[in-house]
Amino acid sequence: MAIIDPEHLSVVNEAKARLESCSATEGFNTGNPDAERMLSDLDRFPHHYVLACLMDRQLGAEKAWVIPYRIGLHLGGFKFQDFKQANLRMIQAIFEKERLHRFRKNVMPTIFFRAIERISGCYNDDAKNIWTNNPPCARVIRRFLEFDGAGQKIATMATNILVRQLKVPMRDVSAIDVSADRQVLKYFQNRGLLREGAKKEELIYLAREMYPEYPGIFDLLAWEQGRLIKRPMPK
Secondary structure (H helix, E strand, C coil): CCCCCHHHHHHHHHHHHHHHCCCCCCCCCCCCHHHHHHHHCCCCCHHHHHHHHHHCCCCCHHHHHCHHHHHHHHHCCCCHHHHHCCCHHHHHHHHHHHCCCCCCCCHHHHHHHHHHHHHHHHHCCCHHHHCCCCCCHHHHHHHHHCCCCCCHHHHHHHHHHHHHCCCCCCCCCCCCCCCCCHHHHHHHHHCCCCCCCCCHHHHHHHHHHHCCCCHHHHHHHHHHHHHHCCCCCCC
């Protein structure tokens, strides 16, 4: 077990306490209980979770999380086979009609459709095969990175939520970095742990320094607290 620097101990303990209190549906905040139940039901609807993570790109997370549910309504079902029977043109039409994303013309419908193809072709129609059998977290992150549209931030976030919120067992959590989000940056700066104007890479390495066993443990606490911090507008 890593030795924690005394100046970091209070933040680490706060992050651990927030992790312990985290529930399965907490954090989705879609305003749609049915969509949230499907997102957290990894046995029956794991594809909803994967597809929603891929939609979290320059869009409010609460809007991204509900996209698979809204598409399922149009397809007449929410199971993977209902999604699998759709072609790209159908997906594009739903994105456009429902105005599901700011990049609804081509980019996000294509990412959504190719993800369905990848789940089918690589994971035997079952998205939970991405994370079953107690894998090392680096393997899960790498598998998310293999999806079109998933960069390091989305892949790490998706893996982190599986661990902290949905309680998916993994062999280790050491490769799960903190998300270099604006709210998270504000939190660490406000605590005096990160300089003003710090690069995102500085945040990532600070979290690794503070708690190398699980750098991503700070995500939920820092994001929630960062949203409450009012920063003066630059002159």
